[in-house]
Amino acid sequence: MRTSLSATLRRLAAGGGILLAAVTVGSRLEAQEIRDQYHQAPRDTVSxxxxxxxxxxxxxCARCHGEDVLGTTIAPHLIVSLKPQGPINTKEAFLQVVCAGRPAKGMPAWCSLGMDPAIIEKIYAYVKARSDGKMSPGRPARKVQG
Ligand code: HEC
Known part of the structure:
Protein backbone atom coordinates (compact mmCIF):
# COMPACT_ATOMS: atom_id res chain seq x y z
CA MET A 1 0.00 0.00 0.00
CA ARG A 2 2.77 2.33 1.01
CA THR A 3 4.83 1.59 -2.09
CA SER A 4 1.85 1.85 -4.38
CA LEU A 5 0.96 5.29 -2.92
CA SER A 6 4.45 6.63 -3.44
CA ALA A 7 4.50 5.10 -6.91
CA THR A 8 1.23 6.89 -7.65
CA LEU A 9 2.69 10.15 -6.34
CA ARG A 10 5.77 9.65 -8.49
CA ARG A 11 3.58 9.04 -11.53
CA LEU A 12 1.54 12.14 -10.77
CA ALA A 13 4.67 14.23 -10.32
CA ALA A 14 6.10 12.91 -13.59
CA GLY A 15 2.80 13.57 -15.34
CA GLY A 16 2.73 17.08 -13.95
CA GLY A 17 6.24 17.65 -15.18
CA ILE A 18 5.30 16.56 -18.69
CA LEU A 19 2.20 18.73 -18.59
CA LEU A 20 4.26 21.71 -17.47
CA ALA A 21 6.78 21.06 -20.23
CA ALA A 22 3.96 20.91 -22.79
CA VAL A 23 2.52 24.21 -21.59
CA THR A 24 5.94 25.86 -21.73
CA VAL A 25 6.61 24.60 -25.27
CA GLY A 26 3.10 25.68 -26.28
CA SER A 27 3.52 29.25 -25.09
CA ARG A 28 6.96 29.47 -26.64
CA LEU A 29 5.47 28.46 -30.00
CA GLU A 30 2.71 31.00 -29.57
CA ALA A 31 5.22 33.77 -28.83
CA GLN A 32 7.16 32.80 -31.95
CA GLU A 33 4.00 32.97 -34.05
CA ILE A 34 3.24 36.44 -32.69
CA ARG A 35 6.79 37.57 -33.44
CA ASP A 36 6.54 36.22 -37.00
CA GLN A 37 3.25 38.00 -37.51
CA TYR A 38 4.35 41.40 -36.30
CA HIS A 39 8.03 41.32 -37.10
CA GLN A 40 8.53 39.28 -40.24
CA ALA A 41 12.00 38.05 -40.98
CA PRO A 42 13.56 40.07 -43.83
CA ARG A 43 12.92 38.53 -47.25
CA ASP A 44 15.52 40.52 -49.17
CA THR A 45 19.17 41.24 -48.55
CA VAL A 46 20.14 44.54 -50.13
CA SER A 47 23.09 46.94 -50.39
CA CYS A 61 7.55 59.50 -48.33
CA ALA A 62 5.47 56.58 -47.06
CA ARG A 63 2.87 58.77 -45.38
CA CYS A 64 1.71 59.96 -48.80
CA HIS A 65 3.00 57.28 -51.21
CA GLY A 66 2.20 54.31 -49.00
CA GLU A 67 4.17 51.89 -46.86
CA ASP A 68 6.23 49.53 -49.06
CA VAL A 69 5.48 51.92 -51.97
CA LEU A 70 2.04 50.36 -52.26
CA GLY A 71 0.28 53.64 -53.01
CA THR A 72 -2.47 55.62 -51.33
CA THR A 73 -5.41 57.64 -52.55
CA ILE A 74 -3.58 60.95 -51.99
CA ALA A 75 -0.43 60.53 -54.11
CA PRO A 76 0.65 58.62 -57.22
CA HIS A 77 1.48 54.93 -56.94
CA LEU A 78 5.25 55.08 -57.47
CA ILE A 79 5.56 51.39 -58.39
CA VAL A 80 3.43 52.31 -61.40
CA SER A 81 5.07 55.72 -62.03
CA LEU A 82 8.53 54.11 -62.37
CA LYS A 83 7.48 51.39 -64.82
CA PRO A 84 8.96 51.70 -68.35
CA GLN A 85 5.65 53.16 -69.60
CA GLY A 86 5.19 55.33 -66.49
CA PRO A 87 5.69 59.12 -66.25
CA ILE A 88 8.86 58.78 -64.10
CA ASN A 89 10.73 56.11 -66.05
CA THR A 90 14.27 57.51 -65.66
CA LYS A 91 16.46 58.21 -62.67
CA GLU A 92 16.84 61.82 -63.86
CA ALA A 93 13.08 62.37 -63.94
CA PHE A 94 12.81 60.97 -60.41
CA LEU A 95 15.65 63.12 -59.03
CA GLN A 96 14.17 66.18 -60.71
CA VAL A 97 10.59 65.79 -59.43
CA VAL A 98 11.64 64.82 -55.91
CA CYS A 99 14.15 67.68 -55.65
CA ALA A 100 11.85 70.39 -57.05
CA GLY A 101 8.55 68.83 -55.94
CA ARG A 102 5.20 70.05 -57.20
CA PRO A 103 4.32 72.22 -54.22
CA ALA A 104 1.08 73.49 -55.77
CA LYS A 105 -0.11 69.88 -56.04
CA GLY A 106 0.95 68.69 -52.61
CA MET A 107 4.33 67.13 -53.47
CA PRO A 108 6.95 68.79 -51.24
CA ALA A 109 10.17 70.20 -52.76
CA TRP A 110 12.68 68.02 -50.96
CA CYS A 111 15.88 69.86 -51.91
CA SER A 112 14.59 73.11 -50.47
CA LEU A 113 13.51 71.15 -47.37
CA GLY A 114 17.19 70.24 -46.98
CA MET A 115 17.26 66.70 -48.34
CA ASP A 116 20.69 65.75 -49.71
CA PRO A 117 20.51 64.68 -53.40
CA ALA A 118 22.56 61.60 -52.43
CA ILE A 119 19.63 60.54 -50.22
CA ILE A 120 17.21 61.03 -53.11
CA GLU A 121 19.39 58.68 -55.19
CA LYS A 122 19.20 56.05 -52.46
CA ILE A 123 15.42 56.43 -52.29
CA TYR A 124 15.38 56.01 -56.07
CA ALA A 125 17.36 52.76 -55.81
CA TYR A 126 14.81 51.40 -53.31
CA VAL A 127 11.67 52.54 -55.17
CA LYS A 128 13.11 51.26 -58.48
CA ALA A 129 13.81 47.84 -56.94
CA ARG A 130 10.20 47.72 -55.70
CA SER A 131 8.90 48.85 -59.12
CA ASP A 132 11.01 46.21 -60.90
CA GLY A 133 9.61 43.53 -58.59
CA LYS A 134 13.06 42.82 -57.18
CA MET A 135 12.06 43.45 -53.56
CA SER A 136 9.20 42.22 -51.42
CA PRO A 137 7.33 44.45 -49.00
CA GLY A 138 8.80 44.81 -45.53
CA ARG A 139 12.13 45.58 -43.93
CA PRO A 140 15.10 44.32 -45.93
CA ALA A 141 18.29 42.99 -44.41
CA ARG A 142 21.62 44.65 -45.10
CA LYS A 143 24.29 42.87 -47.09
CA VAL A 144 27.40 42.45 -44.97
CA GLN A 145 30.05 44.78 -46.38
CA GLY A 146 33.36 43.51 -47.76
C1 HEC B 1 2.62 65.34 -48.28
C2 HEC B 1 2.47 64.24 -49.20
C3 HEC B 1 3.68 63.77 -49.97
C4 HEC B 1 4.92 63.41 -49.48
C5 HEC B 1 5.36 63.38 -48.02
C6 HEC B 1 5.68 62.99 -50.61
N1 HEC B 1 4.96 63.11 -51.76
FE1 HEC B 1 5.56 62.65 -53.65
N2 HEC B 1 3.82 63.32 -54.38
C7 HEC B 1 2.74 63.78 -53.64
C8 HEC B 1 1.66 64.16 -54.54
C9 HEC B 1 0.30 64.67 -54.12
C10 HEC B 1 2.13 63.94 -55.84
C11 HEC B 1 1.38 64.19 -57.16
C12 HEC B 1 1.52 65.63 -57.56
C13 HEC B 1 0.77 65.87 -58.85
O1 HEC B 1 -0.45 65.79 -58.85
O2 HEC B 1 1.44 66.09 -59.87
C14 HEC B 1 3.47 63.39 -55.71
C15 HEC B 1 4.28 63.04 -56.78
C16 HEC B 1 5.47 62.38 -56.68
C17 HEC B 1 6.23 61.86 -57.79
C18 HEC B 1 5.83 61.94 -59.26
C19 HEC B 1 4.93 60.77 -59.55
C20 HEC B 1 4.22 60.82 -60.88
O3 HEC B 1 3.65 59.80 -61.27
O4 HEC B 1 4.22 61.88 -61.54
C21 HEC B 1 7.35 61.26 -57.27
C22 HEC B 1 8.45 60.53 -58.04
C23 HEC B 1 7.30 61.43 -55.84
N3 HEC B 1 6.15 62.13 -55.52
C24 HEC B 1 8.24 60.96 -54.96
C25 HEC B 1 8.25 61.24 -53.59
C26 HEC B 1 9.33 60.92 -52.72
C27 HEC B 1 10.58 60.14 -53.13
C28 HEC B 1 9.00 61.38 -51.47
C29 HEC B 1 9.81 61.31 -50.20
C30 HEC B 1 11.13 61.94 -50.24
C31 HEC B 1 7.68 61.99 -51.59
N4 HEC B 1 7.28 61.90 -52.89
C32 HEC B 1 6.99 62.53 -50.54
C33 HEC B 1 2.69 63.85 -52.28
C34 HEC B 1 3.73 63.59 -51.41
Missing part, protein backbone atom coordinates in the same frame (compact mmCIF):
# COMPACT_ATOMS: atom_id res chain seq x y z
CA UNK A 48 23.60 49.61 -47.76
CA UNK A 49 22.40 52.22 -50.30
CA UNK A 50 19.08 50.45 -50.93
CA UNK A 51 18.65 49.85 -47.20
CA UNK A 52 19.19 53.56 -46.52
CA UNK A 53 16.71 54.32 -49.31
CA UNK A 54 14.12 52.04 -47.70
CA UNK A 55 14.60 53.81 -44.37
CA UNK A 56 14.43 57.32 -45.83
CA UNK A 57 11.39 56.43 -47.91
CA UNK A 58 9.60 55.28 -44.79
CA UNK A 59 10.60 58.41 -42.88
CA UNK A 60 9.72 60.93 -45.58
Missing amino acids: QAVYDGWKQFNLN
